Structure formats: structure tokens, C-alpha cells
Amino acid sequence: xxxxxxxxxxxxxxxxxxxxxxxxxxxxxxxxxxxMKTFWEAGGTLVDTADVYxxxxxxxxxxxxxxxxxxxRDLVISTKAGSVPDPDRRFDASRGHLLSALDASLSRLGxxxxxxxxxxxxxPDTPLEETLQALDLAVASGRARYAAVxxxxxxxxxxxxxxQLAAPGTRTRLAGTQLEYSLLQRGVEREVLPAALDxxxxxxxxxxxxxxxxxxxxxxxxTPPDSRGASEHLAPFVAPYLDDTASRIVDAVxxxxxxxxxxxxxxxxxxVRDRPGVAAPIVGARNAQQLTAALSVETLSLxxxxxxxxxxxxxxxxxxxxxxxxxx
Numbered sequence: 001x002x003x004x005x006x007x008x009x010x011x012x013x014x015x016x017x018x019x020x021x022x023x024x025x026x027x028x029x030x031x032x033x034x035x036m037k038t039f040w041e042a043g044g045t046l047v048d049t050a051d052v053y054x055x056x057x058x059x060x061x062x063x064x065x066x067x068x069x070x071x072x073r074d075l076v077i078s079t080k081a082g083s084v085p086d087p088d089r090r091f092d093a094s095r096g097h098l099l100s101a102l103d104a105s106l107s108r109l110g111x112x113x114x115x116x117x118x119x120x121x122x123x124p125d126t127p128l129e130e131t132l133q134a135l136d137l138a139v140a141s142g143r144a145r146y147a148a149v150x151x152x153x154x155x156x157x158x159x160x161x162x163x164q165l166a167a168p169g170t171r172t173r174l175a176g177t178q179l180e181y182s183l184l185q186r187g188v189e190r191e192v193l194p195a196a197l198d199x200x201x202x203x204x205x206x207x208x209x210x211x212x213x214x215x216x217x218x219x220x221x222x223t224p225p226d227s228r229g230a231s232e233h234l235a236p237f238v239a240p241y242l243d244d245t246a247s248r249i250v251d252a253v254x255x256x257x258x259x260x261x262x263x264x265x266x267x268x269x270x271x272v273r274d275r276p277g278v279a280a281p282i283v284g285a286r287n288a289q290q291l292t293a294a295l296s297v298e299t300l301s302l303x304x305x306x307x308x309x310x311x312x313x314x315x316x317x318x319x320x321x322x323x324x325x326x327x328x
Contacts, residue, residue, distance in 0.1 A: 001043035001298055006279045008200025009175045011115065011146050013076050015273060016295060017046035017204065019284035024057020027286065032061045033069055034288040040070045042295045048178075048204070048282045050080035050120060051105050063110035072111060078204075079105050080150055080178075082120035093123030098134035102143055117144035118178060121151040128156075132163055132171065139172040148176040148204075154191025161199040176202040176279060182272055183249050183314045184210035184241050190318050193277050202279035205272050209283070209294075213241040214268035216254050252313040256306050269297045271310055 003012040018039045023032050036047070049058045059079060066072050081101035082093045092098075102117060117138055119131055135147035149160060157177055164171045177196055181188050181203065188203070196203050209215055218238075250264070257264045272281050285291035302310075 001045075001295070003045070004279050005202070006116070006146070006175045006204075007196075007202035009146060009173070009202075011076070011175055013046040013280050014044045015280050016044060016269075016297070017048050017078075017280040017282040018044055018291070019206070019282040020047065020049040020058040020062065021053050021284050022286070023049070023061050024054025027061075029061055029064065031287055033065055035285060035291055036062075036065045036070055038288045038291050039295070040074060042292075042298075044295070045074060046076045046078060046204075046280050046282075048078045050083065050118075051101050051108075052080075052083045052085070052120075055085075056104070056108055059105055059108035063108055066110060076115040077109065077111065078116035078118065078148075079109070079114050080118040080120040081105065082118075082123065089125070091121045091123045092126070093119050093121070093131040093134075094126045095130050095134045095137070098131065099137060102134075102138055106143060113143055113145060115145045116148055116175065117146070118148045118150040118176075119152075122149075122153070122156045128160060129163060132160060135164075135174075136171050146175040147172050148174055148178065150178040152177060152179075152192070154195050157192055157201070158195040158199065161195070161201055165199070174199070174201050176204050178204040178206055178282070180207045181205035181275075181278070181281075182208050182210040183214060183253065183268055183310060184246050186314060186316045189316065190322055197277045203277045204279055205281045207284075208272045208281035209265060209268055210241050210246070210250075211238050213238065213246055214250060214253055214264060216250055216257075216264040218242060219247075219250060219254070249310075249314045252310060256302075256310065260300075260302075260306070262300060263293065265293055266297045266300050267302065267306070267310075269294060270300045270302050271307065273297065274301065274307075 001014045004015050006013050049062060081098050082091050084092045138144040139147055161174045164173050179188050253264045253267050257267045283294045285294060
């Protein structure tokens with residue numbers, strides 16, 4: 001699998017990442033082992049998780065599989081901290097919480113360091129410089145090799161990245177940012193992606209298949225019984241992308257797939273993988289068969305006319321001040 005640099009850093013990652021959101025909850029140890037082995041054998045390196053996935057079980061599963069099944073040196077392990085199970089405070093990006101969470105993650109993962117450590121979300125109740133100092137301390141201590149953020153909007157990302165760049169050699173620059181990005185969700189193109197491109201930050205798209213909807217499995221009001229849409233706790237996650245707008249985009253993806261003699265999954269994933277600024281979409285497969293289908297996109301590059309058609313049908317409405325004001 002092709003490797004790409006993450007932003008303006010020396011860190012290289014496979015251009016498809018393995019997501020573990022459901023590990024330890026819907027994905028058991030046997031299936032996780034199959035997924036990890038399939039991914040590694042295909043040349044994949046980037047394994048993405050978080051301390052709250054499966055209440056820590058996702059990290060624990062990865063720790064059990066590393067070295068016993070896949071050599072640690074072959075993986076780029078990415079995890080996150082900052083989300084908390086508190087109804088009154090969803091995010092805690094204080095220095096104390098983040099560093100304690102990192103130590104707990106390392107223990108579950110069974111490793112001395114993570115390759116990439118994210119602040120899971122912006123915390124409005126903690127000074128940003130305090131949050132970013134936790135990243136500096138993690139990198140300086142060797143517990144994290146590179147730092148990133150997740151779910152930051154445009155101004156938050158730009159402020160954080162600029163703060164880090166203001167003291168080179170003292171503060172660690174942000175390598176990446178992770179947000180949802182697909183043909184069904186192009187909101188990052190408004191401000192986040194331009195900021196990331198300008199500041200040399202690599203984008204790691206989550207839900208690149210539109211929460212599974214872009215595979216075409218939900219066409220015609222059908223909900224496969226083994227899908228996320230049929231899952232009690234994940235159905236609300238899928239529901240926003242089952243409207244008429246999404247249906248038109250899925251139809252266009254399916255038409256393109258038929259014309260290229262490939263699958264809708266491959267078309268949707270290839271489109272987001274090759275967008276400017278994207279380093280590696282994060283794919284969360286339910287089993288090794290699904291993952292193999294996603295990894296088969298490695299040999300596919302969409303023709304320019306297909307990309308333009310998909311761009312047009314899925315184009316978000318961005319007006320003032322995002323477009324040249326003189327044309328409005």
C-alpha cells in the first residue's frame with residue numbers, strides 16, 4: 001500500500017487507515033485479529049483508536065494483538081484523549097486529564113509510546129495553550145511521537161497550529177487533524193481544509209463512506225439486518241444520511257461504479273482518498289471481508305470526468321465569505 005507523509009512532517013502512514021470504533025463492543029477479539037492481520041498483510045500501517053472506544057477495550061484489543069500477531073514496528077498507532085463520559089462535560093482537555101489519559105492508553109496498548117496522539121475535541125472550558133502544552137509534554141517525554149487534534153473547526157485548528165508554530169523547537173507542530181469527510185459530508189472544505197493545507201497539517205477523514213451509506217446498502221429504504229443502521233446504538237449515527245439529498249449522491253456513486261465496473265464503496269473511498277490535503281481515510285470495517293473490499297481501492301484512480309461529476313452532485317453550498325465576494 002502506498003505510504004504518504006502526514007502533513008508537513010516526516011511521519012509516513014498508509015493511505016488507508018484501520019478504524020477501531022466498534023472494537024471491544026461489536027467487534028470481538030477473533031474478528032479484530034482477522035482485521036488486523038488482513039490490514040497488515042495488505043501493507044497497511046495506520047491503526048486508529050481512542051481511549052473511549054469500547055470504554056478502553058479497543059486499545060486493550062490492539063495491545064493484545066501487537067507483537068503476538070503484528071510487529072509493533074510495522075504499525076503507526078494513533079489514539080485520542082479528551083472525551084469523557086460525563087453528561088455535564090463531554091470534553092476535558094485539561095493538561096492533567098490528557099496526560100493521565102495518555103498513560104492509561106499506553107498501559108492498555110502495551111507500548112511505551114504512540115506514534116500519533118490526538119486531542120479528541122476542542123474543550124471550551126480549558127485554555128487552549130494548556131491543552132497544547134500537554135501535547136508538547138507528551139512528545140518531549142517520548143510517550144507520543146507526533147501530535148494531532150480531532151474535531152476542531154477551522155478557527156480552532158488555525159489558532160492551535162499557529163500557536164505551536166510560534167515557538168519552533170519548543171512546541172511540537174501539529175501533524176494531523178481528524179474529522180468526518182465524505183461525499184455526504186463535505187463541511188470540512190469550508191474552512192478546516194484550507195487551514196490545514198496552508199499550515200501543513202494532514203487530514204485523516206473519518207466515516208469516509210458516509211457512515212456506510214455510500215456503499216449503497218441502504219438504497220430503496222432497505223436496512224440490512226447486520227448493518228449499523230439496524231444496530232440499536234448506531235442507527236441514530238446512520239439516520240442523518242438517509243435523506244433525499246444523500247440518496248441522489250448515492251445514486252450518482254452507483255452509476256459511476258457501474259460505468260467503471262467497480263463497487264460504490266471503491267468509488268466513494270477513492271474520491272475522498274485522493275482529495276487535496278487528505279493523508280489517509282480511516283475505514284471501520286465490521287469483518288475481514290468488508291476490509292478486503294475497502295483495501296481493493298488501492299489500484300483504483302477515478303477518471304477526472306467522474307471526479308467532476310461527483311463533485312457537482314455533492315457540492316456543498318458555500319457562499320460569502322468563502323467564495324470570492326466580488327462574484328456574489
